[in-house]
Amino acid sequence: MKLILKYFPDLTEDQIEKFTLLEALYQDWNLKINVVSRKDIDELYLRHVLHSLAIAKVIQFKDGSQILDVGTGGGFPGIPLAILFPECSFHLVDSIAKKLKVVNEVVEGLGLTNVKTTHSRVEDTKGTYDFIVSRAVAAMPTFVHWIKGKVAKEQKHDLKNGILYLKGGDLTEELKDYKTTTIYNISDYYEEDFYDTKKVVHLPLKFRG
Protein backbone atom coordinates (compact mmCIF):
# COMPACT_ATOMS: atom_id res chain seq x y z
CA MET A 1 0.00 0.00 0.00
CA LYS A 2 2.94 2.30 0.76
CA LEU A 3 3.96 1.79 -2.84
CA ILE A 4 0.65 3.12 -4.11
CA LEU A 5 0.85 6.18 -1.86
CA LYS A 6 4.40 6.83 -3.05
CA TYR A 7 3.07 7.56 -6.54
CA PHE A 8 -0.52 8.53 -5.73
CA PRO A 9 -0.24 10.60 -2.55
CA ASP A 10 -3.59 12.34 -2.88
CA LEU A 11 -5.88 9.35 -2.39
CA THR A 12 -9.01 9.80 -0.29
CA GLU A 13 -9.61 7.76 2.87
CA ASP A 14 -12.10 5.68 0.91
CA GLN A 15 -9.59 4.94 -1.84
CA ILE A 16 -6.89 4.03 0.69
CA GLU A 17 -9.32 1.68 2.39
CA LYS A 18 -10.23 0.03 -0.90
CA PHE A 19 -6.64 -0.35 -2.10
CA THR A 20 -5.73 -1.82 1.30
CA LEU A 21 -8.64 -4.26 1.24
CA LEU A 22 -7.62 -5.53 -2.20
CA GLU A 23 -4.77 -7.60 -0.81
CA ALA A 24 -6.87 -9.70 1.57
CA LEU A 25 -9.61 -10.13 -1.04
CA TYR A 26 -7.19 -11.39 -3.69
CA GLN A 27 -5.30 -13.58 -1.19
CA ASP A 28 -8.56 -15.18 -0.18
CA TRP A 29 -10.14 -15.60 -3.62
CA ASN A 30 -6.94 -16.66 -5.28
CA LEU A 31 -6.75 -19.68 -2.96
CA LYS A 32 -10.19 -20.76 -4.19
CA ILE A 33 -9.81 -19.84 -7.86
CA ASN A 34 -6.30 -19.25 -9.12
CA VAL A 35 -6.32 -16.14 -11.28
CA VAL A 36 -3.04 -14.57 -10.20
CA SER A 37 0.20 -16.58 -10.00
CA ARG A 38 1.60 -17.29 -6.50
CA LYS A 39 4.65 -15.13 -7.08
CA ASP A 40 2.51 -12.29 -8.37
CA ILE A 41 0.07 -12.42 -5.49
CA ASP A 42 2.97 -11.77 -3.09
CA GLU A 43 3.78 -8.69 -5.12
CA LEU A 44 0.21 -7.70 -5.91
CA TYR A 45 0.78 -3.97 -5.48
CA LEU A 46 3.95 -3.82 -7.57
CA ARG A 47 3.00 -6.19 -10.39
CA HIS A 48 -0.71 -5.59 -10.69
CA VAL A 49 -2.08 -2.57 -8.84
CA LEU A 50 0.63 -0.01 -9.50
CA HIS A 51 1.14 -1.36 -13.02
CA SER A 52 -2.57 -0.87 -13.77
CA LEU A 53 -2.41 2.65 -12.39
CA ALA A 54 0.36 3.61 -14.84
CA ILE A 55 -2.51 4.45 -17.20
CA ALA A 56 -3.44 7.23 -14.77
CA LYS A 57 0.00 8.77 -15.23
CA VAL A 58 -0.84 9.15 -18.92
CA ILE A 59 -4.42 10.36 -18.56
CA GLN A 60 -6.75 11.63 -15.87
CA PHE A 61 -10.13 10.23 -16.91
CA LYS A 62 -12.80 12.89 -16.60
CA ASP A 63 -15.91 12.24 -14.52
CA GLY A 64 -18.52 10.40 -16.55
CA SER A 65 -15.98 8.66 -18.81
CA GLN A 66 -16.80 5.16 -20.01
CA ILE A 67 -13.95 2.69 -20.05
CA LEU A 68 -13.83 -0.88 -21.34
CA ASP A 69 -11.26 -3.35 -19.97
CA VAL A 70 -10.81 -6.16 -22.49
CA GLY A 71 -9.67 -9.54 -21.11
CA THR A 72 -9.61 -8.26 -17.56
CA GLY A 73 -8.67 -11.68 -16.10
CA GLY A 74 -8.51 -11.14 -12.34
CA GLY A 75 -9.47 -7.48 -12.82
CA PHE A 76 -6.40 -5.74 -14.23
CA PRO A 77 -6.12 -2.95 -15.10
CA GLY A 78 -9.87 -2.35 -14.55
CA ILE A 79 -10.24 -2.70 -10.78
CA PRO A 80 -7.39 -0.43 -9.64
CA LEU A 81 -8.52 2.18 -12.18
CA ALA A 82 -12.11 1.94 -10.96
CA ILE A 83 -10.91 2.68 -7.41
CA LEU A 84 -8.86 5.63 -8.61
CA PHE A 85 -11.64 7.07 -10.79
CA PRO A 86 -14.87 6.53 -8.82
CA GLU A 87 -16.85 8.88 -11.06
CA CYS A 88 -16.10 6.91 -14.23
CA SER A 89 -17.85 3.72 -15.39
CA PHE A 90 -15.80 0.62 -16.04
CA HIS A 91 -16.94 -2.37 -18.07
CA LEU A 92 -14.76 -5.41 -17.45
CA VAL A 93 -15.09 -8.19 -20.02
CA ASP A 94 -13.54 -11.66 -20.06
CA SER A 95 -14.32 -14.85 -21.92
CA ILE A 96 -13.51 -17.09 -18.93
CA ALA A 97 -16.27 -17.25 -16.32
CA LYS A 98 -14.14 -18.30 -13.33
CA LYS A 99 -11.98 -15.21 -13.70
CA LEU A 100 -15.02 -12.98 -13.58
CA LYS A 101 -16.22 -14.85 -10.51
CA VAL A 102 -13.14 -13.54 -8.69
CA VAL A 103 -13.61 -10.07 -10.17
CA ASN A 104 -17.25 -10.00 -9.06
CA GLU A 105 -16.31 -11.08 -5.54
CA VAL A 106 -13.63 -8.40 -5.32
CA VAL A 107 -16.00 -5.75 -6.68
CA GLU A 108 -18.59 -6.75 -4.10
CA GLY A 109 -16.05 -6.97 -1.29
CA LEU A 110 -14.84 -3.46 -2.05
CA GLY A 111 -18.33 -2.07 -2.55
CA LEU A 112 -17.36 -0.70 -5.97
CA THR A 113 -20.45 0.69 -7.68
CA ASN A 114 -18.81 1.87 -10.91
CA VAL A 115 -17.89 -1.56 -12.29
CA LYS A 116 -19.96 -3.80 -14.54
CA THR A 117 -18.69 -7.21 -15.68
CA THR A 118 -19.62 -9.30 -18.70
CA HIS A 119 -18.69 -12.89 -19.40
CA SER A 120 -18.20 -12.87 -23.16
CA ARG A 121 -15.68 -12.57 -25.90
CA VAL A 122 -15.31 -8.84 -26.42
CA GLU A 123 -16.19 -9.16 -30.12
CA ASP A 124 -19.69 -10.20 -29.05
CA THR A 125 -20.35 -7.23 -26.76
CA LYS A 126 -22.01 -3.93 -27.61
CA GLY A 127 -21.35 -0.38 -26.44
CA THR A 128 -19.02 2.53 -27.07
CA TYR A 129 -16.34 3.88 -24.78
CA ASP A 130 -14.01 6.84 -24.41
CA PHE A 131 -11.09 4.50 -23.85
CA ILE A 132 -10.41 0.80 -24.13
CA VAL A 133 -7.76 -0.43 -21.71
CA SER A 134 -6.04 -3.79 -21.60
CA ARG A 135 -3.01 -5.79 -20.54
CA ALA A 136 -1.60 -9.06 -21.87
CA VAL A 137 -4.52 -10.10 -24.06
CA ALA A 138 -3.67 -9.94 -27.76
CA ALA A 139 -1.26 -8.41 -30.26
CA MET A 140 -2.34 -5.00 -31.50
CA PRO A 141 -3.68 -6.02 -34.95
CA THR A 142 -6.00 -8.66 -33.45
CA PHE A 143 -6.99 -6.34 -30.66
CA VAL A 144 -7.87 -3.47 -32.98
CA HIS A 145 -10.01 -5.85 -35.02
CA TRP A 146 -11.89 -7.02 -31.92
CA ILE A 147 -12.78 -3.59 -30.68
CA LYS A 148 -13.78 -2.04 -33.99
CA GLY A 149 -16.87 0.16 -33.56
CA LYS A 150 -16.47 0.45 -29.79
CA VAL A 151 -14.84 3.89 -29.62
CA ALA A 152 -17.16 6.78 -28.76
CA LYS A 153 -17.50 9.74 -31.14
CA GLU A 154 -17.47 12.54 -28.58
CA GLN A 155 -13.99 13.57 -27.36
CA LYS A 156 -13.86 14.55 -23.68
CA HIS A 157 -10.09 14.49 -23.22
CA ASP A 158 -7.03 16.10 -24.80
CA LEU A 159 -5.79 12.58 -25.48
CA LYS A 160 -7.82 11.21 -28.36
CA ASN A 161 -10.30 8.42 -27.70
CA GLY A 162 -8.93 4.95 -28.39
CA ILE A 163 -6.78 2.24 -26.85
CA LEU A 164 -4.54 2.50 -23.79
CA TYR A 165 -2.63 -0.77 -23.67
CA LEU A 166 -0.09 -1.89 -21.07
CA LYS A 167 2.68 -3.62 -22.98
CA GLY A 168 6.32 -4.57 -22.51
CA GLY A 169 9.53 -5.05 -24.45
CA ASP A 170 10.34 -4.06 -28.00
CA LEU A 171 7.14 -3.10 -29.79
CA THR A 172 8.66 -1.98 -33.09
CA GLU A 173 7.43 -4.95 -35.11
CA GLU A 174 4.01 -5.21 -33.45
CA LEU A 175 3.22 -1.54 -33.87
CA LYS A 176 4.82 -0.91 -37.25
CA ASP A 177 1.49 -0.45 -39.01
CA TYR A 178 0.16 1.96 -36.37
CA LYS A 179 1.88 5.24 -37.08
CA THR A 180 -0.32 7.24 -34.72
CA THR A 181 0.66 5.38 -31.54
CA THR A 182 2.39 7.16 -28.71
CA ILE A 183 4.49 5.06 -26.35
CA TYR A 184 4.88 6.21 -22.75
CA ASN A 185 7.69 4.55 -20.77
CA ILE A 186 6.42 3.64 -17.33
CA SER A 187 9.99 3.99 -16.03
CA ASP A 188 9.52 7.74 -16.50
CA TYR A 189 6.91 7.61 -13.72
CA TYR A 190 8.02 4.73 -11.46
CA GLU A 191 11.58 3.96 -10.35
CA GLU A 192 11.19 0.22 -9.54
CA ASP A 193 13.19 -2.12 -11.84
CA PHE A 194 10.02 -4.07 -12.64
CA TYR A 195 8.95 -1.20 -14.89
CA ASP A 196 12.22 -0.87 -16.82
CA THR A 197 10.78 -2.17 -20.10
CA LYS A 198 7.10 -1.55 -19.51
CA LYS A 199 5.02 0.96 -21.42
CA VAL A 200 1.60 2.42 -21.89
CA VAL A 201 0.70 2.43 -25.58
CA HIS A 202 -1.88 4.95 -26.74
CA LEU A 203 -3.51 4.30 -30.10
CA PRO A 204 -6.13 6.88 -31.10
CA LEU A 205 -9.04 5.37 -33.01
CA LYS A 206 -11.71 7.08 -35.03
CA PHE A 207 -15.39 6.53 -34.32
CA ARG A 208 -16.93 4.29 -36.96
CA GLY A 209 -20.69 4.49 -36.66
Ligand SMILES: C[S@@+](CC[C@H](N)C(=O)[O-])C[C@H]1O[C@@H](n2cnc3c(N)ncnc32)[C@H](O)[C@@H]1O
Ligand atom coordinates in the same frame (compact mmCIF):
# COMPACT_ATOMS: atom_id res chain seq x y z
C1 LIG B 1 -3.09 -13.25 -19.82
S1 LIG B 1 -4.70 -12.88 -19.28
C2 LIG B 1 -4.53 -11.19 -18.76
C3 LIG B 1 -5.50 -10.81 -17.70
C4 LIG B 1 -5.39 -9.37 -17.18
N1 LIG B 1 -5.65 -8.41 -18.22
C5 LIG B 1 -4.04 -9.12 -16.55
O1 LIG B 1 -3.22 -8.46 -17.17
O2 LIG B 1 -3.80 -9.61 -15.42
C6 LIG B 1 -5.65 -12.72 -20.79
C7 LIG B 1 -7.14 -12.70 -20.55
O3 LIG B 1 -7.80 -12.30 -21.75
C8 LIG B 1 -9.00 -13.04 -21.88
N2 LIG B 1 -9.39 -13.00 -23.30
C9 LIG B 1 -8.68 -13.47 -24.36
N3 LIG B 1 -9.34 -13.22 -25.52
C10 LIG B 1 -10.49 -12.56 -25.17
C11 LIG B 1 -11.59 -12.05 -25.92
N4 LIG B 1 -11.64 -12.14 -27.25
N5 LIG B 1 -12.61 -11.44 -25.26
C12 LIG B 1 -12.57 -11.35 -23.91
N6 LIG B 1 -11.54 -11.83 -23.14
C13 LIG B 1 -10.53 -12.43 -23.77
C14 LIG B 1 -8.62 -14.41 -21.33
O4 LIG B 1 -9.76 -15.14 -20.92
C15 LIG B 1 -7.71 -14.05 -20.16
O5 LIG B 1 -8.42 -13.93 -18.95
